[in-house]
Amino acid sequence: MHKSNNNNEKSTVEKLLLFRPLFTGLKDVYGTYDPASGRASQVKAPVTDKVLLNHLTGRKPYGVYLLVKDRTRAIAVDFDTDSTLGPLDFVDSAKHYEIPAYIERSKSKGYHVWIFFEKKGVPAFKARLVVHYILDEIDKSETEVFPKQDVLNNNVQYGNFINAPLFGSLIPTEKTVFVDPTTFKMYPNQWDFLESIERVSEHILDDIIEINNLSIPQTEPRPSKSNSANGGSGRFGLPPCAQKILKDGVVQYQRVSCFRLAVHLKRLGLPYDVTVAALMTWALKNRPKNGKGVIRDTEILSQTSCAYEKSYAGYACESAAIKPFCDPACPVRQWRQKEKDATQEFQN
Numbered sequence: 638m639h640k641s642n643n644n645n646e647k648s649t650v651e652k653l654l655l656f657r658p659l660f661t662g663l664k665d666v667y668g669t670y671d672p673a674s675g676r677a678s679q680v681k682a683p684v685t686d687k688v689l690l691n692h693l694t695g696r697k698p699y700g701v702y703l704l705v706k707d708r709t710r711a712i713a714v715d716f717d718t719d720s721t722l723g724p725l726d727f728v729d730s731a732k733h734y735e736i737p738a739y740i741e742r743s744k745s746k747g748y749h750v751w752i753f754f755e756k757k758g759v760p761a762f763k764a765r766l767v768v769h770y771i772l773d774e775i776d777k778s779e780t781e782v783f784p785k786q787d788v789l790n791n792n793v794q795y796g797n798f799i800n801a802p803l804f805g806s807l808i809p810t811e812k813t814v815f816v817d818p819t820t821f822k823m824y825p826n827q828w829d830f831l832e833s834i835e836r837v838s839e840h841i842l843d844d845i846i847e848i849n850n851l852s853i854p855q856t857e858p859r860p861s862k863s864n865s866a867n868g869g870s871g872r873f874g875l876p877p878c879a880q881k882i883l884k885d886g887v888v889q890y891q892r893v894s895c896f897r898l899a900v901h902l903k904r905l906g907l908p909y910d911v912t913v914a915a916l917m918t919w920a921l922k923n924r925p926k927n928g929k930g931v932i933r934d935t936e937i938l939s940q941t942s943c944a945y946e947k948s949y950a951g952y953a954c955e956s957a958a959i960k961p962f963c964d965p966a967c968p969v970r971q972w973r974q975k976e977k978d979a980t981q982e983f984q985n
Contacts (some may be wrong), residue, residue: 668700694803886922
């Protein structure tokens with residue numbers, strides 16, 4: 638058995654600075670359980686440093702209510718069996734979508750797999766949608782996911798808590814610790830491990846949802862049936878980034894740019910053949926770097942077909958191909974800024 642190095646020269650303050658941002662949620666309520674009986678209960682009191690320290694030192698367990706309004710900073714999948722196949726398949730499938738996922742040995746049996754998001758949090762429905770999609774892919778759709786809801790409301794005041802990792806009295810038994818997915822042995826230095834955790838940004842979830850045509854509640858700007866003020870048939874018409882790309886061509890990311898332009902032109906109501914003709918003219922303006930050739934007609938046909946086969950509604954504002962062309966006056970960007978402002982208090 639590996640010995641825990643939980644006290645690895647980090648001060649109490651440093652440990653709290655690592656632990657709190659990762660395992661945070663509602664600030665005025667938390668969960669706990671009786672280590673002797675296993676009976677769980679809710680505590681309606683502030684989540685103070687003392688609460689977290691009692692957890693880390695093994696005095697009293699801390700359970701986190703991850704859902705805050707409609708956002709979460711983390712999501713956890715509860716594999717309630719000692720088999721390592723489920724968590725390993727999940728981690729491998731998540732990695733395919735460029736999502737780092739981390740395995741924790743739970744307090745009794747089974748494993749929790751954690752995914753951590755940017756500090757401002759992400760809409761819980763997006764996180765849950767992607768996680769359930771991955772679970773469907775590995776034939777584990779019945780697996781429990783925390784948070785269990787998309788939003789807190791009059792019907793769901795708190796949601797459900799999940800026990801936080803690193804409960805001090807269980808660490809010597811290699812429970813509630815993060816493990817190496819290649820060996821399922823605990824990392825010898827849990828605090829160094831926490832420092833290495835990578836967070837997932839919302840635009841990664843958006844790309845997965847859009848590319849796989851997952852069904853989501855309407856939170857993104859959607860096309861309108863009536864003509865917009867700027868002349869397009871979509872709610873925002875052709876956004877400034879697409880106008881620049883179409884007018885001047887690109888020097889890189891030709892295929893991604895082609896796909897995005899096709900999505901926009903389809904959104905405006907252009908027939909498939911008209912969009913193909915427009916993109917073939919656009920390709921002549923491209924100036925690829927490093928001696929690369931201009932995107933070929935067959936590739937334009939392929940990208941346009943993909944765009945027209947499914948209903949893509951996103952704008953990919955954060956993708957590397959689109960971001961350099963972003964315009965502060967873009968109505969899509971302004972809409973996103975309003976959404977960002979609305980969630981500002983979640984970051985505090």
